[in-house]
Amino acid sequence: MRSFFSKKRMIPMIGLLLILTSCGGQQEEESESVSKRETEHKILAENLSIPWSIVKDGGDFYLTERTGGIVEIKEGRQAKVKVNLSKPLASQPEAGFMGLVLHPDFKENQQAFAYYTYNAEDGTPYNRVVVLKRSGDAWDETRVLLDKIPSGAQYHHGGRLKIGPDGKLYITTGDATQEEKAQELSFLGGKILRINLDGSIPDDNPFADSPVYTYGHRNPQGLAWNDEGELYGTEHGPNGYDEVNLIEAGKNYGWPEITGDEKAEGMVSPLAHSGEPSWAPSGADFWNDKLVFAALGGQSMKLFDPGTKEVKTLIKGFGRIRDVLVEGDTLYFVSNNTDGRGLPKENDDKLYQVDMNSLTLEE
Numbered sequence: 001m002r003s004f005f006s007k008k009r010m011i012p013m014i015g016l017l018l019i020l021t022s023c024g025g026q027q028e029e030e031s032e033s034v035s036k037r038e039t040e041h042k043i044l045a046e047n048l049s050i051p052w053s054i055v056k057d058g059g060d061f062y063l064t065e066r067t068g069g070i071v072e073i074k075e076g077r078q079a080k081v082k083v084n085l086s087k088p089l090a091s092q093p094e095a096g097f098m099g100l101v102l103h104p105d106f107k108e109n110q111q112a113f114a115y116y117t118y119n120a121e122d123g124t125p126y127n128r129v130v131v132l133k134r135s136g137d138a139w140d141e142t143r144v145l146l147d148k149i150p151s152g153a154q155y156h157h158g159g160r161l162k163i164g165p166d167g168k169l170y171i172t173t174g175d176a177t178q179e180e181k182a183q184e185l186s187f188l189g190g191k192i193l194r195i196n197l198d199g200s201i202p203d204d205n206p207f208a209d210s211p212v213y214t215y216g217h218r219n220p221q222g223l224a225w226n227d228e229g230e231l232y233g234t235e236h237g238p239n240g241y242d243e244v245n246l247i248e249a250g251k252n253y254g255w256p257e258i259t260g261d262e263k264a265e266g267m268v269s270p271l272a273h274s275g276e277p278s279w280a281p282s283g284a285d286f287w288n289d290k291l292v293f294a295a296l297g298g299q300s301m302k303l304f305d306p307g308t309k310e311v312k313t314l315i316k317g318f319g320r321i322r323d324v325l326v327e328g329d330t331l332y333f334v335s336n337n338t339d340g341r342g343l344p345k346e347n348d349d350k351l352y353q354v355d356m357n358s359l360t361l362e363e
Contacts, residue, residue: 039315039317039318039354039358039359040354040355040358041352041353041354042352042353042354043350043351043352043353044061044073044332044350044351044352044353045061045063045071045073045078045350045351046078046347046348046349046350046351047347047348047349048063048065048071048334048338048348048349048350048351049065049066049067049069049338049349050065050066050067050096050336050338050339050349051063051064051065051066051071051322051323051334051335051336051349051351052064052065052066052096052097052098052099052100052159052322052323052334052336053098053099053100053101053160053161053283053323054283054323054324054325054332054333054334054351055100055101055102055112055325056325056327056332057102057106057107059074059075060072060073060074061073061074061332061351062100062102062112063334063351064097064098064099064100064114065080065097066095066096066097066098066339067089067096067097068083068085068089068096068097069081069082069083069097070083070100070139073351081134081137081138081139082137082138082139083097083114083132083138083139083141084138084139084140084141085097085116085118085130085141086130086141086144087118087119087128088118088119089116089117089118090116090117090118090119090125090151092117092125092151092152092154093154093155093340094154094155094156094157095117095125095127095151095154095157096116096117097114097116097117098114098115098116098117098157098159098160099113099114099115099129099159099160099161099171099172100112100113100114100115100161101113101161101162101163101169103197104163104167104197109133110133110134110135111131111132111133111134111142112131112132112133112134112139113129113130113131113132113145113161113163113169113197114129114130114131114132114141114161115127115128115129115130115158115159115160115161115171116128116130117151117157125151125152126147126148126149126150126151127149127150127151127157127158127159127173128144128145128146128147128148128149129144129145129146129147129149129161129169129171129195129199130142130143130144130145131143131144131145143199144199145169145195145198145199146171146188146193146195146199146211148188149171149173149188149189150173150175150176150178150181150187150188150189151174151176151189152174152175152176152177152178152189154177155174155176155177155219156174156175156176156177156189156190156218156219156236157173157174157176157219158171158172158173158174158189158217158219158220158221159172159173159174159221160172160220160221160222160223160282160283162223162224163197164194164225164231165225165229167197168194168195168196168197168202169194169195169196169197170192170193170194170213170223170231171192171193171194171195171211172191172192172193172217172220172221172222172223172233173188173189173190173191173192173193173217173220174189174190174217174218174219174220174236175189175190175217175218175219175255175256176189176190178190179218179255179256180256182215182216182217182218182255182256183215183216183252183255183256183257184215185207185210185212185215188211188212190215190216190217190218190255191212191213191214191215191217192212192213192214192215192217192220192223192233192247193211193212193213194211194212194213195211205249206249206250207250213247213249213250214247214248214249214250214251214252214253215252215253216251216252216253216254216255216257216267216268217233217235217253217255218235218236218237218238218255218256219235219236220233220234220235220236221234221235221236221281221282221283222234222235222281222282222283222284222293222294223247223284224284224285224286224291224293225286226286226289226291226306227286227289230246231246231247231248232244232245232246232247232284232286232291232304232306233245233247233284234281234282234284234291234293235253235270235281236278236280236281237259237260237273237274237278238256238259239276239278240274240275240276240277240278241259241260241273241274241275241276241278242273242274242278242279242280242281243270243271243272243273243274243281244270244271244272244273244281244291244293244304244311245268245270245271246268246271246306248268251268252266252267252268253267253268253270254267254268254269259273260273260275261273271304271306271309272304272309272310272311274298274311277297277298278297278298279293279295279296279297279298279302279311280295280296280297280298281293281294281295281296281298281302282294282295282296282321282322282323282336283322283323283324283325283333284324285324285325285326286326287303287326287329287331287356289306289307290303290304290305290306291303291304291306292304292314292324292326292331293324294321294322294323294324294333295321296320296321296322296336296341297320298313299316299318299319299320299321300313300314300315300316300321301313301314301315301316301321301324301331301333302314303361312361312362313361313362314359314361314362315331315333315354315359316362318333318335318350318352319335319336319337319342319343319344319345319348320335320336320337320339320341320342321333321334321335321336322334322335322336322339326356329355329356329357330353330354330355330356331353331354331355331356332351332352332353332354333351333352333354334349334350334351334352335348335349335350335352336349337349
């Protein structure tokens with residue numbers, strides 16, 4: 001892989017970071033800002049409110065905010081557009097307006113698919129997948145494709161939406177902190193789901209009349225396909241032990257029975273895991289046959305090599321990173337420092353653009 005920095009330049013930089021990170025909190029923030037200056041970047045949008053998904057159509061960007069809006073960036077102009085949902089958005093931790101993907105015929109039908117959390121009349125929180133339509137000065141919910149996805153009282157909502165090379169809609173769902181049920185095929189939490197774009201069940205799904213594609217997940221939040229059409233996923237583990245997995249139809253990924261390097265018959269162990277401390281991985285995409293994924297807890301961008309099974313740090317110094325999009329050699333990502341767990345800097349959160357060829361890997 002190409003490297004921008006020479007070894008001579010990297011040695012003093014590493015030394016400086018070691019000195020700063022051995023000190024207190026104020027110095028730690030300084031080390032982040034030093035690292036940030038070493039990564040050439042452009043800011044495409046700022047003052048975002050807990051951004052969750054990045055979608056790009058030609059030169060236009062559409063960013064979901066967990067607080068309920070879609071930020072559109074067109075011809076360099078940033079505008080927050082109202083989203084009219086049929087149910088009030090829930091406010092539990094980690095819940096809200098999350099996944100977004102445009103319909104393949106978006107230019108003609110102005111439709112998109114979205115994933116959000118709401119509270120039922122009895123107060124029970126659920127997640128649902130809906131169709132949105134862009135019209136006038138707003139996005140309007142027009143149809144529910146999948147409902148009553150468990151969300152739990154607070155955590156593990158999943159929420160990533162992607163349309164695969166097969167034209168199907170893939171959905172990640174968290175276990176809603178009901179970990180044993182991640183092994184139950186009748187429970188929609190702790191799964192990767194797969195449906196047709198009209199909400200029906202594909203005939204070739206691994207379990208008859210079920211949207212379940214894979215099971216035994218804790219809180220998957222990243223999906224990406226390589227050029228061979230293989231699907232990879234990133235997943236939050238318990239107190240670390242976050243995972244990178246090769247996702248295959250009908251497979252059981254082991255949660256909560258196995259984590260890390262543990263193995264069990266009929267269950268899939270991860271290709272790579274964080275051990276401790278956590279990466280808290282989220283959105284993912286491919287670049288040059290390698291998986292790029294955002295890290296919230298790791299406050300960095302990671303790069304996974306499927307050939308060597310190694311995970312290295314690609315970018316750091318921007319705080320918590322929620323989602324990533326790769327287009328050619330250009331990397332786009334959103335920070336997530338306003339989510340209550342980060343340290344927001346001026347005008348956070350932001351959408352960034354970086355030239356991948358200007359980066360070097362941290363060994």
